[in-house]
Amino acid sequence: MKQQRVLIYSGGALGAWALEDTQLGDIYVGADRGALFLVQNGIRPNIALGDFDSVNETELNLIRLNSEELLTCDPVLKDYSDTEMAFSWALDQKPQEIILYGGLGTRFDHSLANIHLLSQALPSQTTCTIVDSHNRIRLINQSTRLQRSNRFSHVSLLPFTSKVTGITLQGFQYPLHQATLTIGQSLGVSNRIIEPFAHIEIDQGQLLVIESID
The missing domain is CATH 3.40.50.10240 (Thiamin pyrophosphokinase, catalytic domain)
Structure with a gap:
């Protein structure tokens, strides 16, 4: 174990x-x-x-x-x-x-x-x-739960693969539903968690989750 x-x-x-x-x-x-x-x-x-x-x-x-x-x-x-x-x-x-x-x-x-x-x-x-x-960085390829942090106020989501599909965000200031992010886009930059816990769901691809202080 x-x-x-x-x-x-x-x-x-x-x-x-x-x-x-x-x-x-x-x-x-x-x-x-x-x-x-x-x-x-x-x-x-x-x-x-x-x-x-x-x-x-x-x-x-x-x-x-x-x-x-x-x-x-x-x-x-x-x-x-x-x-x-x-x-x-x-x-x-x-x-x-x-x-x-x-x-x-x-x-x-x-x-x-x-x-x-x-x-x-x-x-x-x-x-x-x-x-x-100033940062906490992880890479995900499946649904993930994030706890709201007093230290890391901003959350950015950047595609690590050429395309990440089926992105659904719950508990964020700027939600998404079945969205697609492709390399070169800044749509996922500088979001915020507004609930005690937030959820990121993805269908395919790898997504960088970057929590930042400022």
Whole structure:
């Protein structure tokens, strides 16, 4: 039975906010500099992995001494990003939920690639979320219920596949009924949840659900 959460800390934007929602029993994964963030905040990663090209020898040794397991790879010969390696490891654990912190930052290419990682979790229906200080992002391909959040006031829906059909929204300020969103449209941007719970129904396609503070 799926019970545990896996929290991945990558090398993007991180702060105290990334430690506010930790729970007893969480599994901690540090990807490259994300492992250093965990160690510096008194958290022992269950596993630290990556090429560690963003830390110096002293920092790497600190990670090595304070992690339960360390997996390193060659920065030139590897085929996957550090975050993808961590995400694949997390999926192999078959957890109930995966949360990625530090997956967004100033490198837009890395941010976009990390959002694409969410598609790997759809076959197993593992709940996966990317969280930063202003956004919470998930990818869905089936009906989903959202709880209204005091923190995330806006909800945007963007098609991840070329077309998403049969979109019906209930509990939103701007409802939809059997609508279709296609790549390039902004119809789903900046909605709001007005009920305690909102429902998103879709027939076909993959839909990005982006909750934002402002």
